[in-house]
């Protein structure tokens with residue numbers, strides 16, 4: 001479905017410039033942006049994925065991953081198609097790296113229908129905009145998020161953080177929690193591996209922190225590409241500097257997908273980086289690894305196990321009335 005977007009500037013000769021993300025694509029009539037979604041039609045910029053949902057699932061919230069936001073609950077998760085980054089290792093390339101003409105069949109829906117499903121879904125707290133990059137289905141996300149708030153549902157955005165300030169400022173009031181991918185900590189990696197720039201992702205993370213909204217960060221580790229220890233330490237120091245030692249970090253193992261032939265990240269490397277991160281940050285988790293005790297949450301004051309995780313099974317065992325049941329410290333950064 002086509003929807004005219006709010007974020008573009010009209011230029012001479014029916015050209016337009018999209019202002020949704022830092023790519024700022026300049027498009028002639030008939031051209032589509034880097035994201036494969038936003039198209040110049042007769043001098044106006046339209047989104048081609050409005051109301052199109054390629055995936056809709058009731059997921060454990062830990063799968064986003066969010067470990068400190070309503071642990072143990074479900075979240076109705078939806079995605080569309082397209083992405084503004086071009087990662088060779090994309091873990092969801094079937095929907096993210098295709099445009100409207102690459103699909104033989106697409107489901108069209110409405111925000112109202114999504115809300116109806118969210119309300120009746122079991123143990124569900126709201127809606128997650130995820131799977132492909134939600135910035136690219138901004139208009140549908142924005143409308144659905146407003147309706148969700150009117151129905152006392154939470155909104156979660158799982159994003160690469162590649163968005164300009166104006167659209168971020170407009171939607172941030174409606175989003176309750178973010179998981180932002182911080183894919184590496186060098187511009188070189190971002191330019192070569194994703195065709196984007198790290199500095200804009202950092203800006204998004206800093207804005208979210210300033211907004212006071214719940215934030216968790218995911219760092220996907222790919223051996224040989226972004227596992228340099230010094231770069232990793234720089235990233236940890238940066239997170240500590242902007243978010244303090246309670247910022248939540250998921251260090252996630254990569255698996256070969258899409259155009260990448262690099263072998264899956266081994267668990268020893270994840271363990272090593274986990275230990276480095278834990279020396280500065282209180283809440284670090286290993287992701288995409290099985291049966292690791294480094295997926296549990298411990299009290300930052302006394303070390304008591306607060307939340308036990310096994311895969312996507314979550315047990316809250318050390319929290320009573322929002323306090324650690326051992327040292328009685330108030331739990332401050334787990335929303336339940």
Ligand code: SF4
Pocket residue numbers: 018019020021022023024025032033034035036037038083084136
């Ligand atoms: S959202 Fe798409 S069209 Fe707009 S600037 Fe980004 S990549 Fe280009």
